[in-house]
Amino acid sequence: MRKKIVAGNWKMNMDYTSGLTLFSEVLNMVADEAKGDQEVIVCPPYVYIHSLAQLAKNSSRVSIGAQNCHQAESGAFTGEISANMLGSVGAAYVILGHSERRQYFGETNQTLAAKVDAALKAGLKPVFCIGETLEERNQNIHFDLIKNQLSEGVFHLSAEEFAKIVIAYEPVWAIGTGVTATSDQAQEIHAFIRKEIAVRYGVQTADNTTILYGGSCNPKNAAELFAQPDIDGGLIGGASLKSRDFTDIVKAFNS
Ligand SMILES: O=C(CO)COP(=O)(O)O
Numbered sequence: 062m063r064k065k066i067v068a069g070n071w072k073m074n075m076d077y078t079s080g081l082t083l084f085s086e087v088l089n090m091v092a093d094e095a096k097g098d099q100e101v102i103v104c105p106p107y108v109y110i111h112s113l114a115q116l117a118k119n120s121s122r123v124s125i126g127a128q129n130c131h132q133a134e135s136g137a138f139t140g141e142i143s144a145n146m147l148g149s150v151g152a153a154y155v156i157l158g159h160s161e162r163r164q165y166f167g168e169t170n171q172t173l174a175a176k177v178d179a180a181l182k183a184g185l186k187p188v189f190c191i192g193e194t195l196e197e198r199n200q201n202i203h204f205d206l207i208k209n210q211l212s213e214g215v216f217h218l219s220a221e222e223f224a225k226i227v228i229a230y231e232p233v234w235a236i237g238t239g240v241t242a243t244s245d246q247a248q249e250i251h252a253f254i255r256k257e258i259a260v261r262y263g264v265q266t267a268d269n270t271t272i273l274y275g276g277s278c279n280p281k282n283a284a285e286l287f288a289q290p291d292i293d294g295g296l297i298g299g300a301s302l303k304s305r306d307f308t309d310i311v312k313a314f315n316s
Pocket residue numbers: 070159231235236237238239275276277278296297298299300
């Protein structure tokens with residue numbers, strides 16, 4: 062059985078005090094709401110990871126993730142953070158390949174493949190993001206693009222390594238726009254992703270892979286999205302900044 066996950070990506074939001082308050086509320090609410098083997102991941106800015114990981118230490122449900130890491134283990138890379146460093150302050154996951162990193166920081170599938178390797182080597186689980194722009198969808202090249210993001214970004218991994226990663230499908234046109242993919246549109250791509258994983262690693266690995274949907278997911282649309290057979294949870298941006306909205310999304314699995 063694959064894991065159900067709701068992950069919050071705070072992006073570059075919240076100051077330290079408001080971040081601590083938000084996270085404490087999420088911890089309390091999730092303790093009451095999450096069921097079964099559902100996992101909740103909160104991905105704050107780097108500088109809050111240590112404090113939040115301390116708060117979450119005794120939670121069996123809530124883990125901390127980073128939003129990026131550098132691909133080198135250590136060295137002269139001023140301003141960068143390695144996967145080992147993230148692990149040493151309590152991160153368990155790391156988002157890699159978010160479309161904002163690809164768009165604004167020039168991250169390519171090749172760089173991302175190296176980051177995925179570095180994360181796994183450090184014992185972090187990558188949440189690997191893929192997804193098309195509106196132009197790519199309109200040109201009907203989105204299936205090829207997604208296939209390419211997978212094959213260049215993560216399909217070099219061994220089956221054992223691949224079993225540790227989570228995939229997040231985030232159509233760029235749905236991120237922060239208020240326009241969500243319909244549950245049918247999202248399910249179509251998730252099924253395609255799972256099929257590609259099956260071609261590369263076999264049906265069992267594909268069945269065990271958690272594939273999240275991200276892009277304007279909110280308490281109103283989460284239940285319908287999560288009810289799709291190949292959607293195993295969400296990667297949440299804006300709605301992860303409000304404890305009630307975020308935990309309502311966590312609850313959407315149960316409704
Ligand atoms: O980019 C996202 C999560 O990584 C999605 O952001 P929104 O939920 O704000 O659209």
